[in-house]
Amino acid sequence: MKPVTVYDIAKEANVSVATVSRVLNNTAPVKKETRERIMELINxxxxxxxxLARSxxxxxxxxxxxxxxxxxxPFFPQVLSxxxxxxxxxxxxxxxxxxMSADYDxxxxxxxESQYLNALCEKQVDGIVMIGGRVDLAKPSRELVTEVLDIGKRVPILLINGDLPGASLHRVxxxxxxxxxxxxxxxxxLGHRDIAIVGGYRNMRNTIQRTSGVVRTMERSGLKVRKEWVLGEGFSVDSGEAFIGQLLSMPERPTAVFCMNDLVAIGVLKGAVKAGxxxxxxxSIVGCDDIPFAANSIPGLTTISLKASELGRTAAEIFHKLIAGEKVRKTTVLQPELIVRESTAPIRA
Amino acid sequence: MKPVTVYDIAKEANVSVATVSRVLNNTAPVKKETRERIMELINxxxxxxxxLARSxxxxxxxxxxxxxxxxxxPFFPQVLSxxxxxxxxxxxxxxxxxxMSADYDxxxxxxxESQYLNALCEKQVDGIVMIGGRVDLAKPSRELVTEVLDIGKRVPILLINGDLPGASLHRVxxxxxxxxxxxxxxxxxLGHRDIAIVGGYRNMRNTIQRTSGVVRTMERSGLKVRKEWVLGEGFSVDSGEAFIGQLLSMPERPTAVFCMNDLVAIGVLKGAVKAGxxxxxxxSIVGCDDIPFAANSIPGLTTISLKASELGRTAAEIFHKLIAGEKVRKTTVLQPELIVRESTAPIRA
DNA sequence: TCGTAAACGGTAACCGGTTTCACTAAGGGC
DNA sequence: GCCCTTAGTGAAACCGGTTACCGTTTACGA
Known part of the structure; x- marks a missing residue:
């Protein structure tokens, strides 16, 4: 069965396609009876x-x-939502x-990433938002920058929690x-002095920034993070379990662990409990992201909320402005928030 | 900067657009030098x-x-993956x-759902897959059936874990x-005789089927499920917490709880632990879905795997066949699997 | 009564590709 | 030498909408 087109409607209504189009978009006045006749046929x-044709x-x-x-x-569904x-x-x-999912190569x-960038561009999307991946690298490759830059000339690209120095894209x-x-x-x-930092990837900006945030804060109090307590690489529950395993096998153990994300924190928690x-x-364990599950683990996970859903919301707002042709500030920064739950406690004397 | 088109390429290469199209899709032989000349320009x-134009x-x-x-x-990202x-x-x-997310009305x-169905159809998608929502209702409304049926005539629709009696769509x-x-x-x-069933929505097919599965199994052993231990409605962690709260306030308590999904199970677990x-x-608690977190809660959640990712994979396979015009069996049924973890144990004497 | 603007609507160009058809030239079999 | 393929290519139609441009009516004020 061939789909009906404006031509079919036009013919049966004894008008031109232009008129049909006009009632479709009401972009110009059409006599009431004509409009009704057309609407009837449309229904x-x-x-x-x-x-496709319209676009x-x-x-x-x-x-x-x-x-x-x-x-x-779970962080990404939050953003998406x-x-x-x-x-x-x-x-x-x-x-x-x-x-990446289902295939961690x-x-x-x-x-x-490149394939999608091209596919989206060919499909004439009105905009592209990128989270994670190569734009999250501390030193994005020259090729990536020129590639994204090139696509960015054709369609607005927005980076969430990423950056591409030199490309000057919009980002939140x-x-x-x-x-x-x-x-x-x-x-x-809480009195902790011996803090481990685990997870992440050392070539990623988020890992570097978070690590430096912890180190700097410690240093301001005259403390240092032991090198052997900084463990990578990974963002998964499994890797978290491996990290705590390593830490527990050391002669001197930290009293608190800062985890690069909640998944790792859950792994650490799991491993710690298993170890008795x-x-x-x-x-004490603190995570990062505040995924929904952080509130539901036992004990509840103390974590840093990256404001995932707000990140998504803001990105959408920026897009609307961008598409509408409004001027938008290049970078929008959101404030993280410490969510204290039950996985952190004062150090024991 | 106007985007370059096949015409621009054709003109500069001194050929017709037809030839450009031919090298693009290699749908017909093109002389080697001509092809190379065109490829160069493309690069x-x-x-x-x-x-859009192509489609x-x-x-x-x-x-x-x-x-x-x-x-x-988390069940849906699994399917999606x-x-x-x-x-x-x-x-x-x-x-x-x-x-629904971010807005539970x-x-x-x-x-x-209707809006998306129409939007997707207008965008000329090659297929639509639906999970949850109205197609998961025990008695889908007459209107929905005709609506979906109508769309289904234009584009193949596939239902995951849903059904629309009378519409005879493909489903897995x-x-x-x-x-x-x-x-x-x-x-x-494990010796449990007093089992509660909590969560879900009584107008949804999955809830009805799962409930009947439990009830039937009990009856085969000459046991009954107490009416007051069947609690609805909800699929969230919070509702799970509420359910266990109710159960614990009853004069007689069950020794095991069957939860309509893992989120509810986590809520029940949380509430139970809070109550001491x-x-x-x-x-004992058993959930349903086997979301990733089920393996990571403490204790690990015994649950029924609905084979989320296999569901997604199978759906995709069916689509390919459908689009390729192959004949496909209307209904594909996957076998669930019991995943025993630490949230269930033998009843105490 | 006339002039002018607004209402109404048609024709055809356009978006950017793909594909059919027709044609030429070269190669192969007889 | 003739016929038939096949390689290689272009012109033009086509997909299904939107819109610029233009002509005809109609309403209304002077």
Whole structure:
């Protein structure tokens, strides 16, 4: 069954396609009876205008692309949810481009990132938002920068919690260093002096910033972080379990662990409990991200909220302004927040 | 800067657009030098063919729509991840249409479902997959059936864990009743006789099937489920906490709780621990879904795996066949699996 | 009664690709 | 030498909308 088109409607209503188009978009006055006649036919045939054809000439598609590393990491659904809520009522739909989940090969991730960037561009999306992946690298490769820059000339690109020095893209980010400082200060106030830092990847900006936030805060109090207590690499629960295993096998143990994200923190918690430690009595743990599960673990996880959903919401707002042609500040910074739950406690005397 | 088109390339290469199109798709032989000349220009200008224009005439877009209730519920990212893995290498991209997250108004959810269905259809997606929402209702409304049926005539629709009697759509589902039976049998084997069933919504098929699975298994052993121990409504952690609160306030308490999903189970666990119970010593808990967190809670959650990622993968496979025009069995049923962890234990004498 | 602007609507160009059809030239079999 | 393929290419139609441009009516004030 061939789909009905404006031509079919026009013919049966004895008008031109232009008129049909006009009632569709009410972009010009149409006589009441004519309009009604056309509307009737539209309902009769359940006519749905072909968005491809429309977008082709209008040069806007109402489509946005979101590139992220792993939808399976609860942080991203949070971001997405904030984003979604903001765009869905404005008639936008978005492509979800997951570069890594179900397949943790970093090299593949990077090529997929490029593939998606191109695919989205060909599909004429109105904008692209990128989270994580290569834009989160401390030193993004020259090629990436030129690639993104090139695409960025054709379609607005927005970075969430990422940066591409030299590309000068719009971005919204949480102040990660401040977040880490908040966490470190909290631990210091509880009397902890021996703090480990675990997880993340040392080539990623977030890891570097968070680490430096903790180190700096310690140093301001005249304390140091032991080198052997800084453990990488990984952002998963499993890696967290491995880290705590390593720490517990050391002759001298920290009294608190700062984890690069909540997943790692959960792994640390799990490993610690398995090893017979009681949290927070024997070990304080603080995570980062405030994924929904952080509130539901036992004990509840003290963590830094990166304001995931607000990040998404803000990104969406910026997009609207960008698409509407408004001037927007290049960088928007959100404030992290320390969420104190039950996984941290004063050090025992 | 106007984007470059096949015409620009053709002109500069002194060929017709037809030839450019031919090298782009290599759909017909082109002389080697001509091809090279064109390829050079394509690289020079970073030419990206406009997918809208292409799709308009090809009548295939390489776009799929996924409608689900709440990306924030970890079950769905799992499904998505399986789906993604299967489609991404075939060049498909998909729209994520979240109908509920960040806004738990069921009425809104339903209108959004319709809106997305239409929007996706207008965007000429090659297929639509629906999970949850109205297609998960025990008695879907007449209107929904005709609506979906109508859309379904234009684009293939696939239901995951849902059904629309009368619409005869393709669907892939896990045998939910069997899953519940597995759980119940496990509890019976551990000696439990007093089992509560909490969570879900009584107008949803999954809730009805799972409940009946438990009830039936009990009855086969000559046991009954007490009416006052069957508690609804809700799929969230908070509702789980409320349910256990209610149960604990009753004069007679169950020794085990079957939860309609893992989120509820986590809530029950949390509430039980807060109330001073020890799990599984004082109370056995079994969930459903096997979300990633189930393995990471303390104690680890015994649960029924609905094979989320396999569900997604299978859906993707079916789509490929459907789009390729192959004949596909209407219904594919996956087997659930009991995952025994630490939240269930033999009843104490 | 006339002039002018607003209302109304049609024609055709346009968006940027793909594909059919027709044509030329070269190669191969007889 | 003739016919048939096949390689290589271009012109133009097509996909299904929107819109610039223009012509005809109609309403209304002078």
């Amino acid at each position: 009769k045939y359940q006519f749905q205008p072909n968005a 082709l000439i209008k040069k806007e598609t109402g489509m946005i692309g979101i590139i992220l590393p792993d939808i399976t990491n 904030g984003f979604d809520r903001e765009v869905r009522n404005k008639g936008y739909t978005y492509f979800l481009c997951d570069t 970093v090299a593949d991730q990077y090529v997929r 980010a949480t102040d990660e260093r401040l977040g880490a400082e908040l966490a470190a200060r909290h631990l210091l106030e 430690l009681r949290v927070p009595r024997d070990l | 020079k200008y970073q030419f990206q063919p406009n997918a 308009l005439i090809k009548k295939e877009t390489g776009m799929i729509g996924i409608i689900l209730p709440d990306i924030t519920n 399986g789906f993604d893995r299967e489609v991404r290498n075939k060049g498909y991209t998909y729209f994520l249409c979240d109908t 069921v009425a809104d959810q339903y209108v959004r 589902a896990t045998d939910e009743r069997l899953g519940a039976e597995l759980a119940a049998r496990h509890l019976l084997e 119970l020890r799990v599984p010593r004082d109370l």
